[in-house]
Amino acid sequence: MKILIVGGGMGGTILANNLARRLSNEMRSGKARITLLSASERHMYQPGLLYLAVGRMTPDELYRDQASLLEQGIDFQVDPVEEFRLDRNEVKTKSGKIHGYDVIAIATGSRPTPEEIPGLAENAELFYTEETAVKMFNRLRSFEGGKVVVAMGVPHKCPMAPLEITFMLYDYFKQRGILDKVKLHYTYPIGRVHSLENVAKWAAPEMDRLGISYETLFNLKEVDGAKKVVKSEEGSETDYDMLISIPAHRGMEVIEKNGLGQRGWIPTHRNHLSMEGRDNVFVLGDTTNLPISKAGSTAHFEAETLGENIAAMVKLGAPVREYDGKVFCFIEAGLDRATYAMFDYNNPPQPKPPTKAVHWFKLAYNKLYWASARGLL
Amino acid sequence: MSKRRTIDARGSFCPGPLMELIAGMKMAEVGEEIEILSTDKGSASEIPEWIHKVKHEHVGTEEKDGVWHVLVKKTH
Numbered sequence: 001m002k003i004l005i006v007g008g009g010m011g012g013t014i015l016a017n018n019l020a021r022r023l024s025n026e027m028r029s030g031k032a033r034i035t036l037l038s039a040s041e042r043h044m045y046q047p048g049l050l051y052l053a054v055g056r057m058t059p060d061e062l063y064r065d066q067a068s069l070l071e072q073g074i075d076f077q078v079d080p081v082e083e084f085r086l087d088r089n090e091v092k093t094k095s096g097k098i099h100g101y102d103v104i105a106i107a108t109g110s111r112p113t114p115e116e117i118p119g120l121a122e123n124a125e126l127f128y129t130e131e132t133a134v135k136m137f138n139r140l141r142s143f144e145g146g147k148v149v150v151a152m153g154v155p156h157k158c159p160m161a162p163l164e165i166t167f168m169l170y171d172y173f174k175q176r177g178i179l180d181k182v183k184l185h186y187t188y189p190i191g192r193v194h195s196l197e198n199v200a201k202w203a204a205p206e207m208d209r210l211g212i213s214y215e216t217l218f219n220l221k222e223v224d225g226a227k228k229v230v231k232s233e234e235g236s237e238t239d240y241d242m243l244i245s246i247p248a249h250r251g252m253e254v255i256e257k258n259g260l261g262q263r264g265w266i267p268t269h270r271n272h273l274s275m276e277g278r279d280n281v282f283v284l285g286d287t288t289n290l291p292i293s294k295a296g297s298t299a300h301f302e303a304e305t306l307g308e309n310i311a312a313m314v315k316l317g318a319p320v321r322e323y324d325g326k327v328f329c330f331i332e333a334g335l336d337r338a339t340y341a342m343f344d345y346n347n348p349p350q351p352k353p354p355t356k357a358v359h360w361f362k363l364a365y366n367k368l369y370w371a372s373a374r375g376l377l
Numbered sequence: 378m379s380k381r382r383t384i385d386a387r388g389s390f391c392p393g394p395l396m397e398l399i400a401g402m403k404m405a406e407v408g409e410e411i412e413i414l415s416t417d418k419g420s421a422s423e424i425p426e427w428i429h430k431v432k433h434e435h436v437g438t439e440e441k442d443g444v445w446h447v448l449v450k451k452t453h
Binding site for chain 1: 387388393396400403430
């Protein structure tokens with residue numbers, strides 16, 4: 001069986017390694033072949049960007065060579081797909097190669113699109129790319145005080161990031177000794193300070209305690225850089241001295257160009273993780289249109305489900321388990337304390353009060369991630 | 378009859394049904410109806426609240442077997 005994985009982010013990498021372990025005998029005997037196609041020879045630890053923006057990680061810590069993360073026997077090629085020919089079970093890559101497959105898994109991820117909001121890319125500090133996170137780090141260092149507004153687009157990757165950056169900035173300004181000159185103002189698109197009701201119930205009083213003001217039902221509409229004002233779809237506006245934004249995301253352009261899903265999100269079965277209407281096309285990570293968090297842990301748990309299922313298709317002729325919507329997210333509540341949320345389609349999270357121990361575990365995970373990508377954790 | 382799309386947000390705790398609708402609005406055409414399926418009874422009030430605030434149209438809400446079907450129309 002020819003298994004083709006498109007995308008070398010967390011989902012694609014874990015899936016490739018998971019399958020290579022499960023199918024080692026079949027790969028040796030030639031019954032199974034795993035090919036991973038990626039747009040980059042490097043693998044980025046994306047959650048590290050949050051820490052980079054506040055000077056807690058450096059750019060070199062975010063990367064490893066993709067090949068060094070992969071199990072032996074995986075055919076890894078830096079050659080992104082340009083055409084998905086699903087009716088013919090093949091793809092065409094940038095170099096012009098044609099790859100046929102029996103099963104394909106699409107894990108191409110998502111991209112921030114600040115350019116969709118007038119004035120946002122030019123006037124906001126962003127931290128979803130290395131370049132913008134370094135720029136934000138330097139802007140924060142030179143900031144001497146004023147009103148800092150946090151605003152976000154929908155949908156966005158890492159739903160905890162809005163709260164995390166807000167609480168981390170509070171501690172950052174406190175450590176710099178300028179907290180008394182800073183006014184932090186948090187905005188959020190729905191009617192509470194976080195999607196997860198139990199997280200919102202913890203975070204709102206925490207913001208009250210720290211003197212962080214907030215406005216809910218605030219969806220970014222436009223930014224007037226000359227007047228330093230950000231306006232919402234709901235008709236309100238707020239002034240700022242520094243605007244920090246988590247922009248809306250879209251799936252990758254190649255998904256849109258090939259007509260696989262509007263705005264780059266592929267319609268996906270919530271339990272089977274198959275593309276709607278296709279039995280041999282699977283989707284994982286940010287690329288799905290599922291109503292769950294676009295987060296590394298989502299891709300991780302989906303990859304484990306798919307690894308078991310695709311291996312079972314090779315060995316038994318059919319998949320054996322369903323994805324239950326499991327997500328696990330750390331929540332940094334400052335620079336020295338954290339909590340977490342774990343939930344699935346049927347069980348809401350019950351977050352506990354933040355502790356230093358969970359924060360330390362998160363810092364450890366920032367290093368352990370590479371073991372996770374290898375499929376060892 | 379208006380064009381209609383369905384957003385299946387059952388079991389969505391994060392980002393949640395309203396956030397799914399806000400994202401879905403970007404994909405809909407003016408005049409299109411969107412039906413949100415939610416297992417969170419809070420959707421029955423929070424979705425119409427947002428819809429009124431951003432001046433789209435709340436067509437109706439119905440509960441069937443523990444699933445709230447909230448129908449809205451994109452008006453601009």
